[in-house]
Amino acid sequence: MEAGSLLCGSIPWNPKLRLRRRIKSPSQRLFCRASSSSSSSSSNSGYKGPKPRRDWVADWVSNNDDAVRGLPIYVGGASLLAVLLNRTVSGIAPVADASSSQSRADLLTLGLAVTNILTGLVWLSIRPKAISVVSPQGVECQRLYSHVPDSVVAELLWVWESLSAVTCCRSLIVVYDSRCILQIGFAAKSSVGNEEAVAVDAIKLMEGSLYQNAIKSGAQSYLANLSLYPGKSELPFLPSNTQAVILQPLGEKGIAIIGGDIIRGFTTSDQAWITLIGEKLDATIAKNVKNLPLAVQDRI
Amino acid sequence: MSNTLCLNPLVQLKIKIIPPQFPAKKSTKSVSISARLQNSQTPSNQQEQQLNLSVLRFTLGIPGFDESYLPRWIGYGFGSLLILNHFVGSDSATTTQAQLRTEVLGLSLAAFSILIPYLGKFLKGASTADQATIPEGTEQIFVMSQNVSDAQKEDLAWATYILLRNTNTIAALIVVGGQLCARGYWSIPEKVSKENLLDWFERQIEKIGLKNLKDNIYFPQPEDSALWEMLPKGTRSLLVQPVVQVPKPGSNQIEMVEGFVLLASSMSYAYSDKDKAWIAALAKKFGGNNLFTDL
Numbered sequence: 266m267e268a269g270s271l272l273c274g275s276i277p278w279n280p281k282l283r284l285r286r287r288i289k290s291p292s293q294r295l296f297c298r299a300s301s302s303s304s305s306s307s308s309n310s311g312y313k314g315p316k317p318r319r320d321w322v323a324d325w326v327s328n329n330d331d332a333v334r335g336l337p338i339y340v341g342g343a344s345l346l347a348v349l350l351n352r353t354v355s356g357i358a359p360v361a362d363a364s365s366s367q368s369r370a371d372l373l374t375l376g377l378a379v380t381n382i383l384t385g386l387v388w389l390s391i392r393p394k395a396i397s398v399v400s401p402q403g404v405e406c407q408r409l410y411s412h413v414p415d416s417v418v419a420e421l422l423w424v425w426e427s428l429s430a431v432t433c434c435r436s437l438i439v440v441y442d443s444r445c446i447l448q449i450g451f452a453a454k455s456s457v458g459n460e461e462a463v464a465v466d467a468i469k470l471m472e473g474s475l476y477q478n479a480i481k482s483g484a485q486s487y488l489a490n491l492s493l494y495p496g497k498s499e500l501p502f503l504p505s506n507t508q509a510v511i512l513q514p515l516g517e518k519g520i521a522i523i524g525g526d527i528i529r530g531f532t533t534s535d536q537a538w539i540t541l542i543g544e545k546l547d548a549t550i551a552k553n554v555k556n557l558p559l560a561v562q563d564r565i
Numbered sequence: 566m567s568n569t570l571c572l573n574p575l576v577q578l579k580i581k582i583i584p585p586q587f588p589a590k591k592s593t594k595s596v597s598i599s600a601r602l603q604n605s606q607t608p609s610n611q612q613e614q615q616l617n618l619s620v621l622r623f624t625l626g627i628p629g630f631d632e633s634y635l636p637r638w639i640g641y642g643f644g645s646l647l648i649l650n651h652f653v654g655s656d657s658a659t660t661t662q663a664q665l666r667t668e669v670l671g672l673s674l675a676a677f678s679i680l681i682p683y684l685g686k687f688l689k690g691a692s693t694a695d696q697a698t699i700p701e702g703t704e705q706i707f708v709m710s711q712n713v714s715d716a717q718k719e720d721l722a723w724a725t726y727i728l729l730r731n732t733n734t735i736a737a738l739i740v741v742g743g744q745l746c747a748r749g750y751w752s753i754p755e756k757v758s759k760e761n762l763l764d765w766f767e768r769q770i771e772k773i774g775l776k777n778l779k780d781n782i783y784f785p786q787p788e789d790s791a792l793w794e795m796l797p798k799g800t801r802s803l804l805v806q807p808v809v810q811v812p813k814p815g816s817n818q819i820e821m822v823e824g825f826v827l828l829a830s831s832m833s834y835a836y837s838d839k840d841k842a843w844i845a846a847l848a849k850k851f852g853g854n855n856l857f858t859d860l
Contacts (some may be wrong), residue, residue: 288713308759311777313773313779317782320786322684327698330689334688334850340674354663366664367663367664367667370668370671371667372648373647373650374668376643377644377675378674380635381636381677384681393690427721427843427849428661430842431842458858507567537730538731541727561696
């Protein structure tokens, strides 16, 4: 059974490589909408360029999303009532005809009011629903195939750090040349009961339909709601409550399996980035690793 | 003579910078406001949805026409008609107070309708249907410092490619450890020859002091970003992300700025929070990359 090789000191322990909790809004941690506020100007000494202005409108809308979505409805509704009230108070008959200048002005204003109301209703109808994060049920692990060169290790770890920081990724497995060269993040707990993570059986994975279809198509496969897919059984190393999975082929010899903790949590932007990162990873691994030697454990 | 490595921008990796294929991540759905549509609903929202608000989401079917701007066009049109009605439809002697009140209300509504698409841009889940276009007066270049190793070349080439491909960027500049790579559509002064391109970029960078930048800066609007001579003509958004050298574990070193990633776009508000997160992650690749820092 292909078991990979536990890290066991072949790669020095790096505190920075500890699994970090993905923050809910990485953008807030890294920068704000109009970054480089005046308080940070001292840290940018030597920089002689202009400073960005704070975007008050953007901040206000972002912080009051629900209220802004309903605003056109209130504005349009109030205007509609105001037009009718104006007509009533002025003693004009409440009929919709365009024979007088007053009526024409009223009709145009009513048209604008209705436009605003409809826009507000559209904004409300397409409000994205916040889907809650599901904490993976498993253990955290960090397994790296020991015969992988340092340059590949650095690349793999950068991929993991990026995915875990920017997306909803909580598990990453990289299988290449019939070896699991990286298993990091959350994994299913082994039934043995020793708090170990379930190891990736690369051979069995490669015989499964998920892998075969991904390699055959050469394109990324996004299982947005993993619970709906019967092929889930081919990924026993992932936590049982993994919500979404991306299968990214790495050329013709490997695959990256990215598990997320939110249903439909990977955006189209994430998918585009993962596709190109996969190509780079394939190129890096292929260039630096000619043939992965069998691990000691594999010599049966 | 400067050591400039000018690469043919048409070979190497495929770049789809020519619209409408650029960038690669755009959705083609036509809705009044583009947003990520969630299928599952909480019970509290279901009642609201049962009012069948979805019938309000329509499309005129005009290719290239963004329906989210429809309120703005209606505001312009109806506002103009109101003014026309005031001056042509009646004379000043017969204009009543009621009509004046209606016209003031109508013009206020028109102004609000014109503002609606701008507010909608900042709502959660809103994605712009605009695409970055190539402004006139720019030329496509791909230059890199000459004294870089093959591995460094690959990293720089790939990074600029992915930034141009996956974001609304039209021009990318990466400076790390003294090495420079510029790619995309830039406005190069005529007096600057291809051999002196790198020197020109270096001079511009020194003039602004970009290498001293420790925090990222983002100019989402054109009036802020059109100030630098080095930027392509028609730049409307600018993002500069510092590359910070991560100290080795166990060392007493502090984080040091090793360079930056500069991205210019021809559309305003070009970079979403997600884009900025990915760009920061890419910058970290160079910060932790010993290929550049051990030079």
